[in-house]
Amino acid sequence: MKIKSIFKLMMLPVAAVLILTGCTKETSEIRLDPALGTNKVFNITSNSATVTGFVVAEGDGFTTRGVCWNTQTGPTIDNSKDSYAGPLTNAAYDVTLTGLSYATTYYARAYATGPEGTVYGEELSFVTKPVVPTLTTLAVTEITGNSASGGGSVTVAGGADVTARGVCWSLTDPPTIDNGKTNNGEGLGDFTSELTELLGNQTYYVRAYATNSAGTGYGPTVSFKTEIDFPAVTTAAVTQITKTSAVSGGDVTYDGGATITARGLCWSTDPDPDLTDNVIPGGEGTGAFVSDLTDLDLNTEYHVRAYATNSKGTVFGSDITFKTLADINKFWVVGSYNGWDNSDNAEFIISTATNPEAEGYVYFPAAGAFKLTTDHSWDDPHTFGDNGSGGLTNPGSDITAPAGYLKIKANITNMTYSVVSTTWGVIGDLNGWGGQVPLTYDPALLVWKGAMHMPAGKWKFRANDSWDYNYGAPAGSLDLVAGGPDIITDVEDDYAITLDLSHPNAYTYRADRWGIAGSATGSWDIDQDMSWDDVNEVFAATLNLVAGEIKFKANDGWDYNLGGDLGALVPGGANIPIAEDGNYTITFDPWALVATVTKN
Incomplete structure (x- = not known):
C-alpha cells in the first residue's frame, strides 16, 4: 500500500472523532457514511496470504465484512472472497486467503456489506511465493560393480529458475543432496546422470532432484543393486632389504562386495609380476598382510605387486621395485695408528658391487700393526689377521704395517x-710424462695437496712412480677411476691440486686456479688472477681496489667460491668487505681456507 493512501486512511477516524466531539446535542445522532480501509498483506506463502481490513465508519451497520481478491485489478465480491467470521469488537480484522496459486500476482480489497450496499477498501497487490520444482526419476540402467546410469526430468519449475538438477543416491532411503549426487545442469527438461564410485553388491536408493529459490524438490525413489566389484589392494613398501631377502606385503582395502578368497604378493625380475610368476600367499579377507621374500639373487632389481581375489576376479597393487644388496664386505682397520679402538671411529676398507676385494687408504704415522674386523666384537669369526704365510685367517696374528700412507686390500x-x-704425485704434460711431481700428505685434512704451474694439457695422479697405482677421471667429473682417462686442463695457470683418498672406493680430486672478483675489483664476473707464492706457500695478488666487496673464485666460475671470515673461509660465504680505496696485497691458502688482506 502506498504511504499517501495509508496516511489518508489513518486520518479518517481522527476526523470522525473531531466531528463527533464538536456536535451539539441535537446533532449527536448524525451517522457517517460507511467507509472501509485495506491495511496490509502479510504471511504470504505459495498458496495463502493474510489481509487486514479496517472499518472506518459503519454507517447504518455492516452485516458482512471480509476480503475479496482476483488476479486482475479491481476485485469485487463477484470474484473470490472470504468473509470474516471472528469477533466484531475491533475495527481491524484479518482474513486468510487460501487456495492461491504459487508465484502469482494477486489484487485484494477489504469489503463490507450493509443496508446501504457493499463498500471496498483500497486495493493492495502481492505475489505468492514459488514452490520447489516437480520432477520424475528415471529407472537406473548400465549397472556395474561401481557405477550406473540414471537421470530424471524437471516437469515443473515451481515459479522460479531451476539452478541445479541431477540425481542423489544413498544406501538408505530416502536419499538427499547431502548424500552422493550429480550436477546435470539447470532448467526444465530431461537429463541423464552417471553414478560413480559405488560399492559392489549393494542396494542403492536414487531420486532425481531440482533446486530453485524455494528449495529442492525430489522425484520418486527408485532402487537398484550393484554387481560384485573387483577388490582394491595396495602394495606395501619394500623394507629390510639384504643381499638375498626383503620384506613387503599389501593391504586389501575393499572386498568389492564379495569374500576375498586369496591375497598375497607376486614378484619377478620383470615389471608387473602376476600370478604366473613367483607368488607368496597372504591368506584371505581384507586388511594388511606381510610377505617375506627369500632366496633372492645378489645385487638384482626385483618387481613386487600385491594381489587380491574375489568371485569377480583378481586385481594387483602398484609395481614397486627394489634392489638386493651387493656382496659388499666392509672391514674396520683397527691397530696401533688409532690406539686399537675397535669402533666406528676406526678407518675402514670396503668392496664394491663388482669387485669382492675390499680396499682403502689408512695413514700410519709410525710403523705398527693392525687387524681387520667385520664388527666391533673382537670375536674370532669377525676378526681377521695374518695366517703366518701372508694370507688371512680368523682371528690370526697382527698384520705388520710400515709407516706411511698405506693402501690396504682384503679379499674374504x-x-x-x-x-x-704409497707416495702420491702428478704426472703429465706439465713434466713431459717423466717422474711424478710430488704432492704432500696433510694428516689433518686427510688429503694429498700441492701447488704447481700447469700448461693446458693432460695429466694423472700416480703413486710410487709406478703405473700400477694411478687415477684418472672422465671429462667434467671430479670422481677418480683407477687407471681412468687422462685429466684435462684447459687453461695454463698456477693450480692448487687436491687428492682425496679418504673415502674408500669413492676417491675425488680438485684442480683449482684462483682469482678475486667483486665490486672492489670493478667486476663480479671478471677475475683478478692470483699466483702461487712458493716461499710463503699461498696464492697471492697485489692490486688496486676501491671500497666495496670481494670473494675468492675457483676457475673463473661461481661453482666453487669462498667468502666469510678471513680466518675461516667457507664455500659460498658472505662477501668480504674492503673498507677504503687503495693498493692491497691479498694472500689465500686454499686448503687451510684462510686469507689476508693488507693495504700497502
Missing part, C-alpha cells in the same frame, strides 16, 4: 690381503 673370498705404502 680367497682370504688374501695386501699392504702397500
Whole structure:
C-alpha cells in the first residue's frame, strides 16, 4: 500500500472523532457514511496470504465484512472472497486467503456489506511465493560393480529458475543432496546422470532432484543393486632389504562386495609380476598382510605387486621395485695408528658391487700393526689377521704395517690381503710424462695437496712412480677411476691440486686456479688472477681496489667460491668487505681456507 493512501486512511477516524466531539446535542445522532480501509498483506506463502481490513465508519451497520481478491485489478465480491467470521469488537480484522496459486500476482480489497450496499477498501497487490520444482526419476540402467546410469526430468519449475538438477543416491532411503549426487545442469527438461564410485553388491536408493529459490524438490525413489566389484589392494613398501631377502606385503582395502578368497604378493625380475610368476600367499579377507621374500639373487632389481581375489576376479597393487644388496664386505682397520679402538671411529676398507676385494687408504704415522674386523666384537669369526704365510685367517696374528700412507686390500673370498705404502704425485704434460711431481700428505685434512704451474694439457695422479697405482677421471667429473682417462686442463695457470683418498672406493680430486672478483675489483664476473707464492706457500695478488666487496673464485666460475671470515673461509660465504680505496696485497691458502688482506 502506498504511504499517501495509508496516511489518508489513518486520518479518517481522527476526523470522525473531531466531528463527533464538536456536535451539539441535537446533532449527536448524525451517522457517517460507511467507509472501509485495506491495511496490509502479510504471511504470504505459495498458496495463502493474510489481509487486514479496517472499518472506518459503519454507517447504518455492516452485516458482512471480509476480503475479496482476483488476479486482475479491481476485485469485487463477484470474484473470490472470504468473509470474516471472528469477533466484531475491533475495527481491524484479518482474513486468510487460501487456495492461491504459487508465484502469482494477486489484487485484494477489504469489503463490507450493509443496508446501504457493499463498500471496498483500497486495493493492495502481492505475489505468492514459488514452490520447489516437480520432477520424475528415471529407472537406473548400465549397472556395474561401481557405477550406473540414471537421470530424471524437471516437469515443473515451481515459479522460479531451476539452478541445479541431477540425481542423489544413498544406501538408505530416502536419499538427499547431502548424500552422493550429480550436477546435470539447470532448467526444465530431461537429463541423464552417471553414478560413480559405488560399492559392489549393494542396494542403492536414487531420486532425481531440482533446486530453485524455494528449495529442492525430489522425484520418486527408485532402487537398484550393484554387481560384485573387483577388490582394491595396495602394495606395501619394500623394507629390510639384504643381499638375498626383503620384506613387503599389501593391504586389501575393499572386498568389492564379495569374500576375498586369496591375497598375497607376486614378484619377478620383470615389471608387473602376476600370478604366473613367483607368488607368496597372504591368506584371505581384507586388511594388511606381510610377505617375506627369500632366496633372492645378489645385487638384482626385483618387481613386487600385491594381489587380491574375489568371485569377480583378481586385481594387483602398484609395481614397486627394489634392489638386493651387493656382496659388499666392509672391514674396520683397527691397530696401533688409532690406539686399537675397535669402533666406528676406526678407518675402514670396503668392496664394491663388482669387485669382492675390499680396499682403502689408512695413514700410519709410525710403523705398527693392525687387524681387520667385520664388527666391533673382537670375536674370532669377525676378526681377521695374518695366517703366518701372508694370507688371512680368523682371528690370526697382527698384520705388520710400515709407516706411511698405506693402501690396504682384503679379499674374504680367497682370504688374501695386501699392504702397500704409497707416495702420491702428478704426472703429465706439465713434466713431459717423466717422474711424478710430488704432492704432500696433510694428516689433518686427510688429503694429498700441492701447488704447481700447469700448461693446458693432460695429466694423472700416480703413486710410487709406478703405473700400477694411478687415477684418472672422465671429462667434467671430479670422481677418480683407477687407471681412468687422462685429466684435462684447459687453461695454463698456477693450480692448487687436491687428492682425496679418504673415502674408500669413492676417491675425488680438485684442480683449482684462483682469482678475486667483486665490486672492489670493478667486476663480479671478471677475475683478478692470483699466483702461487712458493716461499710463503699461498696464492697471492697485489692490486688496486676501491671500497666495496670481494670473494675468492675457483676457475673463473661461481661453482666453487669462498667468502666469510678471513680466518675461516667457507664455500659460498658472505662477501668480504674492503673498507677504503687503495693498493692491497691479498694472500689465500686454499686448503687451510684462510686469507689476508693488507693495504700497502
